Amino acid sequence: MDRKDFFKSVAAAGLSSCMIFNQDDPVTAAENAPRRTDLPYDLVAVMGGEPSDMFQRGIKELGGMEAFVKKGQKVTIKPNMAWARAPEFASNTNPELVAEIVKACYAAGASEVTVFDHTTDEWRKSYEMSQIEAACKAVDAKVVPANEERYYREISLPKARRLKTVKIHQAILDADVWLNVPVLKTHGGARMTISMKNLMGIVWDRAMLHRNNLQQCIADLATLPHPPALNIVDAYRIVKSNGPRGISEADVVNAKALFFSSDMVAVDTAGTKFFAQFAKMTVSEVSHIAAAERLKVGTTKIETLRVQKIKL
Amino acid sequence: MLRILRITVATIGFVVLTLFFLDYTDTISPVFGSSARLQIVPAIMTGSFVILAGLLLATILFGRLYCSILCPLGILQDLIRRISLRFQPKKKGSYSPKRTGIQLFFLALALVFLGTGFTFGLALLDPYSIFGRIVANLFSPIVLWGNNLAASIFTLTGNYFLYGVAIVYGGTVPLLISFLMLGLIGYMSWRFGRLYCNTVCPVGTFLGLLSRLAIFRFRIDSNRCSRCGLCSSHCKSSCINIANHTIDTSRCVVCFDCTAKCPKNAIQWNIISKRKKEPVSLSENVVPEPSKRCFIATLLSVGGVVSTVVPKASAETLEISWTGNKPYKRKLPLTPPGSVSAEQFQTHCTSCHLCVVKCPSKVLKPALMEYGLKDMLQPVMSFEHGFCNYDCTVCGAVCPNRAIRPLILDEKHLNQGGRVVFIEENCIVRTNGTSCGACSEHCPTQAVHMVPYEKEGTDGLMIPEINEDLCVGCGACEYICPVRPFRAIHIDGLAVHQKATPPVVEQQEEGTAVPAEKETDFGF
Numbered sequence: 001m002d003r004k005d006f007f008k009s010v011a012a013a014g015l016s017s018c019m020i021f022n023q024d025d026p027v028t029a030a031e032n033a034p035r036r037t038d039l040p041y042d043l044v045a046v047m048g049g050e051p052s053d054m055f056q057r058g059i060k061e062l063g064g065m066e067a068f069v070k071k072g073q074k075v076t077i078k079p080n081m082a083w084a085r086a087p088e089f090a091s092n093t094n095p096e097l098v099a100e101i102v103k104a105c106y107a108a109g110a111s112e113v114t115v116f117d118h119t120t121d122e123w124r125k126s127y128e129m130s131q132i133e134a135a136c137k138a139v140d141a142k143v144v145p146a147n148e149e150r151y152y153r154e155i156s157l158p159k160a161r162r163l164k165t166v167k168i169h170q171a172i173l174d175a176d177v178w179l180n181v182p183v184l185k186t187h188g189g190a191r192m193t194i195s196m197k198n199l200m201g202i203v204w205d206r207a208m209l210h211r212n213n214l215q216q217c218i219a220d221l222a223t224l225p226h227p228p229a230l231n232i233v234d235a236y237r238i239v240k241s242n243g244p245r246g247i248s249e250a251d252v253v254n255a256k257a258l259f260f261s262s263d264m265v266a267v268d269t270a271g272t273k274f275f276a277q278f279a280k281m282t283v284s285e286v287s288h289i290a291a292a293e294r295l296k297v298g299t300t301k302i303e304t305l306r307v308q309k310i311k312l
Numbered sequence: 313m314l315r316i317l318r319i320t321v322a323t324i325g326f327v328v329l330t331l332f333f334l335d336y337t338d339t340i341s342p343v344f345g346s347s348a349r350l351q352i353v354p355a356i357m358t359g360s361f362v363i364l365a366g367l368l369l370a371t372i373l374f375g376r377l378y379c380s381i382l383c384p385l386g387i388l389q390d391l392i393r394r395i396s397l398r399f400q401p402k403k404k405g406s407y408s409p410k411r412t413g414i415q416l417f418f419l420a421l422a423l424v425f426l427g428t429g430f431t432f433g434l435a436l437l438d439p440y441s442i443f444g445r446i447v448a449n450l451f452s453p454i455v456l457w458g459n460n461l462a463a464s465i466f467t468l469t470g471n472y473f474l475y476g477v478a479i480v481y482g483g484t485v486p487l488l489i490s491f492l493m494l495g496l497i498g499y500m501s502w503r504f505g506r507l508y509c510n511t512v513c514p515v516g517t518f519l520g521l522l523s524r525l526a527i528f529r530f531r532i533d534s535n536r537c538s539r540c541g542l543c544s545s546h547c548k549s550s551c552i553n554i555a556n557h558t559i560d561t562s563r564c565v566v567c568f569d570c571t572a573k574c575p576k577n578a579i580q581w582n583i584i585s586k587r588k589k590e591p592v593s594l595s596e597n598v599v600p601e602p603s604k605r606c607f608i609a610t611l612l613s614v615g616g617v618v619s620t621v622v623p624k625a626s627a628e629t630l631e632i633s634w635t636g637n638k639p640y641k642r643k644l645p646l647t648p649p650g651s652v653s654a655e656q657f658q659t660h661c662t663s664c665h666l667c668v669v670k671c672p673s674k675v676l677k678p679a680l681m682e683y684g685l686k687d688m689l690q691p692v693m694s695f696e697h698g699f700c701n702y703d704c705t706v707c708g709a710v711c712p713n714r715a716i717r718p719l720i721l722d723e724k725h726l727n728q729g730g731r732v733v734f735i736e737e738n739c740i741v742r743t744n745g746t747s748c749g750a751c752s753e754h755c756p757t758q759a760v761h762m763v764p765y766e767k768e769g770t771d772g773l774m775i776p777e778i779n780e781d782l783c784v785g786c787g788a789c790e791y792i793c794p795v796r797p798f799r800a801i802h803i804d805g806l807a808v809h810q811k812a813t814p815p816v817v818e819q820q821e822e823g824t825a826v827p828a829e830k831e832t833d834f835g836f
Contacts (some may be wrong), residue, residue, distance in 0.1 A: 045834050084703060120754060120792075121672045122701055124338070129703070145475040150464065188762035189749020191772050206750075206792035213746035242758050247815040255832065273836040285772030287747070302836050309834050 002060035035263040039063060043270060044236060044260040049312035051097035051236045054258040058232075059104060061308050068229045069177055071109030077101055077141070078184045078228070080198050081117040083245055084125035090130045090237035090252045091245050092126075092146040093183045097234050097258075101181060102141040113128060114171045117201045118146040132301035135304055144171055152204040159295055160220030162212055167204035180228035180243035180264070184235040184255075184271050186243035189214055191286040193244050194268040196222045196297075220290035223265050227297075231267045233259040240278045253278050255291055265289060265298025266305060273302075314581065319381055321759040326387040333669055334455050335446040336477050338706070348666065348712035351440035352515050356426070357660045367524075368522060375526040379509055383387060385439035386509055386565065387517075388446075389501035401722040404545040405505060407553045415510070415517040418535040422514035432688045433714055435515050435663040440712075442493050444664030445689070446683045449490040449678075452669050453479050480697050486665070486689055505548030510563045518638040520562035520750060529584050530564060532557040536578035541580060543570035560704070596666055639798040642736060645682040645784060645803030646693035649700060649727045650708035650717040653808040654683075659713035663689040667707035667716060673698035675787065676707065694728070695787035695803070702756035702786060712735035725757075728812040730785025730803040732759055736779045738800035741775040742766055751789035751801045752776050757815040759783035760801065776801065781813040 014092045035042060046054040059065055069075055077300035079093035087095055098115065105113045115136045119126035123145060127133040133143045138285050147149065152167035172178055182198030189210070190197045200206050206232045207216035235257040239246040246252065257274060272283045283289055283300060325347050332345040348354060355363040367378055379386045397403060418437065425433035435441045442607040456479045463474040483485075499769045509516040532543075534557045544552040546569050551560035559570075571579045644654070648667060653656035654700050668676045668691050676691040683690055691707075693700065702725065708718040719727060740748040744764075752760045759782035762774035774791075778801075785803050 005534070068831065084701060119631065122698065125506065125672060125701060125704070144472045147478075148476040150476070151467075187749070188752035188774060188776075189747050191747075191774070207792070210748045210750045210794035211740060211744075211796075214749075226583045242761070244753055245756060247756070247758055248817050257834075262527045270836050274834060277832050277835045287435050 009057060012161060012213065015032065021243055022079040035266070039067060040261070041308040042261060042263060043266050043302065043307045045257065045270060046308070046310045046312065047257045049256065051094045051234070051258070054236070054256070055097055055100050055104070055232070057312060058258055058260045061310065065104040065108040068179070069105050069108040069110050071175035072111045073109070074112045074114070074284040075105045076114045076116070076171045076178040076200055077105070077118060077181055078172070078178060078198065079132055080193070081130040081183040082120040082201060082307045083125055084121040084129045085245070086129055087131055088237070088249055089246050090183060090239050090251070092130035092132060092193050093181050094236050097114070097129040097232070097236065098132050098181055099135040099139050101179060101232065102136055102139045106140065113141045114144055114175065115141045115147045116144045116169060116171050118169065118203065118206070123147045131162065149204055155194060155224070157223050159223035161216055161222035163209065163217045163297070164222065164270060168224070172202050172306065178226070179230045180231045182231070182233055184233055184275060185237070185239035186244065186281070188274070190288060192268070192272050192275065192281065194233055194271040195264045196268055196288055196292060199224070215288040218288035219295055219297065222292045222297040223295050226263070229265055230260060230262055231265055233271050235259065235271065235274060238275065238278065240275070258304045263298035265292050265300055266302055269300045270302055315572045318566070318568055322381045322387045322390070325361065325382060325537035326384055329384050330447060332667060334452055336456060336459070337671070338670070338672060342709045345666065345710050347382070348440065348664070351480050351712065352378070353434070353440055353662055354712035357662065358717070365465070371519050371522045372509045372525050372800050373527045375425040375523040375561055375564055375566045376516070377566045378519055379516055380567050383515070385443040385497070386506070388443060389497060389506060389508065390548065391791065392501040393505050394496050397671040405547060405550050408550040409546050410563065411511050413835040414512070415520070418512050419514040419517040419722045424579045430686055431658060431662060431690065432686055435689055437512070438662045439513055439515055441662040443664070443793040444496070444666055445486065445490045448665035448669045449482055449486050450494060455641050478697065480674045480677065482668065482678050485680055489689070493672050505550065506565055507550070509565065510549055519812045523564070525561050526561055526583060527583055529561050530559045530579055530581050531584060532559065533578045533580065534578045538576055540575065542750065544575045546570065546573045551564040606749055638800045640733065642802065642804055644807060645679065646730045646803060648676060648693060648707045649724055649729050650689060650705070650719045651715060651729070652717060652804070652807065657715050658683060658687040658690060660689045660713045661687070662713060664712065665691065666710050667691055670710050672704060672706060674699050690792070693787060698789040699754070699788040700786040710728065725784070725815060726812045728784055728806065728810040730783070730787070730805050731780040732789060733802045733804055734760070734776055735800050735802070736775070737776065738798055740795055740800070742772065745773070747773060749774060749776070749793065750794055751793040754792045756786060756788065757782045757784055757812065760789050782815055784812050
């Protein structure tokens with residue numbers, strides 16, 4: 001982005017903030033959501049078990065991994081492994097969970113499972129210290145780098161308000177199906193990082209999003225034409241304060257939950273409400289959720305959905 | 313036999329050290345880089361009397377073995393000379409007289425630099441540092457480029473076992489200096505073998521003075537010698553005078569090439585008694601005193617340098633002034649974590665650039681004028697390409713000079729090498745009224761944390777707030793701040809590193825670490 005673009009976008013930011021009240025009716029928006037209606041449930045929440053047990057139970061409720069991954073398909077899994085931090089700090093997705101998902105994909109007949117994240121800390125250290133690389137390689141996943149621009153290709157986001165084009169990692173673009181596996185955390189800028197915020201790890205130039213109204217850009221990104229087939233939100237350990245990185249284990253709560261949905265807005269709404277039990281947070285504060293609903297990515301009205309809640 | 317042993321030891325040491333410099337994957341353990349600590353100038357800098365005494369003793373016993381088996385720059389010259397012999401197999405050297413004046417001039421110069429703490433000058437003369445800079449600034453980019461080319465080819469076939477590594481350009485000056493040094497030393501060794509070591513190199517001269525006392529030395533048996541001249545023409549130090557059957561021990565690097573070449577087995581390496589020594593030693597201008605004097609002078613300067621290590625007790629707190637929308641100018645450069653103080657760092661670093669190539673986050677770059685001319689080329693923290701990883705202590709672990717002290721993780725977590733400066737006028741939250749928080753997101757200690765931005769009354773909008781006492785100066789905030797052309801958050805250096813206040817640990821409500829499962833539900 002050169003300076004001209006920068007000023008343009010600053011001007012556009014001003015304009016769009018004026019247009020914020022001229023929004024679509026959320027109810028009609030939900031009707032156009034890319035949410036799958038052929039599944040037994042729209043949203044599955046599991047509580048009180050170990051990551052692998054909660055995953056097994058939750059995916060079973062949705063009809064098994066076979067409902068998402070077909071035989072011979074190339075699958076990409078996008079966990080959060082942005083930080084050079086050990087799993088106890090919950091800065092990254094639980095490695096055990098990611099490995100379990102890889103296994104389930106292969107069991108469903110996937111020809112290849114790829115795992116990557118565009119990290120914020122130095123990528124080699126992040127891949128190692130998150131322990132996700134080792135856990136995934138142990139179950140034959142292909143763990144690929146995301147540290148160079150040549151791995152990314154530009155796509156356009158026709159439904160977006162501000163982020164009209166964006167460079168996305170080829171592992172997402174070339175996959176037959178991809179799964180979004182974020183970890184539930186508080187976040188200084190976006191307020192919460194759940195499934196939509198996790199999409200920033202498939203983007204090359206994140207600073208551009210930060211410059212151009214972060215919350216709107218996160219929502220714009222969620223309109224991508226190639227959305228995740230399923231979002232599996234890891235809330236086994238959650239960062240309740242000083243997120244998304246966290247300072248120490250004192251920022252971590254052993255919440256032991258897992259959420260499944262193909263609707264990013266719904267699962268982020270559910271996640272935020274779940275999180276609100278541990279620290280002060282409202283869905284409206286996490287303004288990319290409402291922004292995404294306006295863009296018809298999904299619905300915040302969980303009560304209108306077919307929800308399955310399970311306590312192990 | 314001894315020649316083969318010499319070549320084997322030299323090759324192993326050279327290859328290991330070079331590979332350690334070139335290893336960008338951080339797979340070679342720092343243990344293998346410790347041969348850098350055996351180098352003379354690093355040993356002087358660290359005040360390691362054990363290593364120093366060992367090296368000096370070895371020289372007094374065996375002569376300048378150091379130059380042949382430990383000095384990477386010397387071995388590099390041997391390598392260049394070897395290649396030159398492939399191209400010109402008939403090339404013949406001959407005895408050349410000693411250049412004592414030039415030698416003593418450079419030695420004196422080095423001692424003055426050492427004594428006065430003019431480390432840039434010392435860095436230009438220290439053979440280990442010259443070698444380090446050549447590898448770091450010239451060879452390393454070539455290796456990385458090769459890796460990236462291979463990685464891109466393999467990636468096309470869907471194979472990711474190699475990955476691309478960012479090649480960070482260290483600047484024209486270090487590149488040029490390294491290039492010129494390699495050119496000069498390369499040319500000299502191509503044409504004249506160890507001429508550099510026997511004219512310019514102060515370490516060579518110093519050890520040469522000591523080796524005059526050597527107990528083991530080469531001697532030509534005039535009864536056996538047929539004066540064929542093979543030894544002299546193959547001597548890389550041009551120190552064998554066949555006319556009067558003398559070998560200049562002060563220039564001899566104990567390579568055993570002559571003994572291997574001699575068809576008559578007329579050159580022996582063995583203990584020479586005091587009496588026999590006299591006729592062997594060359595009666596050129598040097599009297600024995602300078603060696604003693606130089607030795608004492610060196611020890612004194614070592615003492616002087618070591619005594620400067622102790623950091624000043626009182627720390628100056630920097631007065632940081634807001635600069636509004638103008639670009640922020642760092643008031644003090646940032647020295648690496650573990651450098652204790654700018655002074656400690658600057659008097660010990662000879663700019664071998666090992667930490668520069670080893671830094672996984674590419675935070676360290678050779679300084680141009682950040683530290684001033686006196687300390688040019690020393691690594692300075694720069695957040696253009698990355699930020700200092702909170703859990704990384706590589707630079708201190710590899711530094712052979714202890715210019716960067718090794719830190720354990722707990723020390724590193726509280727080492728404050730710089731302090732954060734926030735320029736709210738430049739911040740996106742204020743200028744655009746939109747969320748960002750990239751700085752706080754990256755801050756490992758939450759010295760930058762987000763607080764509600766009340767001004768707009770916008771629901772959920774947060775703005776950074778800083779607490780400099782918590783700051784460790786890692787530069788994550790500065791690196792990630794998306795505002796251009798001038799960032800909204802910066803790190804300024806400290807003359808003396810401080811201890812940061814430990815991060816505020818969130819108190820668990822009602823004293824329970826983990827909330828009981830019964831208390832929480834799904835929440836929706």
